[in-house]
Amino acid sequence: MTATLFDTPDFPSIPVQGEAAEYPVVRIFCVxxxxxxxxxxxxxxxxxxxxxxxxxxxxHALPSGATLPYPPGTESFHYEMELALVIGREVFRADRDAAAAAIYAYGCALDMTRRDLQQAARVKQRPWDTGKDVEGSAVFAPLTKAETFGEVGPQAITLAVNGKTKQNATLADMIHGCVEVVMDLSKYYHLRPGDVIMTGTPEGVGAVVAGDAITGAIDGLAPISLNIGEAE
Known part of the structure; x- marks a missing residue:
């Protein structure tokens, strides 16, 4: 192994229900x-x-149950409850069958967003990086294998802040389903184990402040939670 000038962090990983080993997070794509x-x-x-x-x-990944300090540079830090899927075999230019077979597991996820920075970038037609690619902004609950979870569609997806429901939809409301997303994304990337795809959020997003407790759920999956701490 090549020596490096500085120590670098290891890739984070996500627990998988029924497995002793965890799923490594190498890339995170978001729809x-x-x-x-x-x-x-x-x-x-x-x-x-x-x-x-x-x-x-x-x-920037965090495990469910973590406390995330309120991030710098924003006055509008938003939650987004999402279904995440993870890839279990390499696919490139996948057809429907190959894309479906490549999905290893599903899990609850949170895409935390500096909304004011995202919207300012959108107005100026600039990338969303400072709004979306925020330290601690990709939160993952333990994964459930695809064969256990079953067909994606009728499951409810919900989020609450301090016990009050804010988001309430079903996975059937997605415009582009999980298999379609894998098929499309594999036109542009060789998808491999270690790739995580966050599939988007339903309506009802909103801001949180220090002291808030976020909880989310998707029927059939391990629930997710995040506490918002004081700014550092």
């Missing part, structure tokens, strides 16, 4: 505006032609 009602609440047209993507740095 933007994949629920029509969320696109509308963001003031955007609903685009059904194809998914679009942004990314998060894998070392």
């Amino acid at each position: 933007g505006r994949n629920y029509a009602a969320h696109a509308i609440e963001m003031g955007m047209e609903v685009d059904r032609d194809a998914p679009f993507y942004f990314t998060k740095t894998p070392t």
Whole structure:
């Protein structure tokens, strides 16, 4: 192994129910505006032609139950409850069968967002990095294997802040389903084990402040939670 000048962090990992070993997080892809009602609440047209993507740095991942200090540079830090899927075999330009077979597991996830910075970047037609690729902004609950979870669609996806429900939809409300997302993304990348895809959030997003407790759930999956701490 080549020596490096500085120590670097290891890739984070996500527990998998029924497995002693954990799933490594090497890349994080995120689908933007994949629920029509969320696109509308963001003031955007609903685009059904194809998914679009942004990314998060894998070392920004946090486990469910963590406390995340309120991040710098924002006055509007938003929650987004999402279904995450993870890849279990290499696929490139996948057809439907190959894309479905490549999905190893599913889990609850939170895409935490500096909304004011994202919206400012959008107005100036600039990348969303400072709004989306935030330290600690990709939160993952333990994964459930795909064969155990079953067909994606009718499951409820919900989020509450301090016990009050804020998001309530079903996975069937996604514009682009999980298999379709893997098929499309594999046109542009060789997808491999270690790749995590966050599939978008339903309507009802909103801001949180220090002291808030976020809880989320998807039927059939391990629940997720995050506490917002004081700014550092």
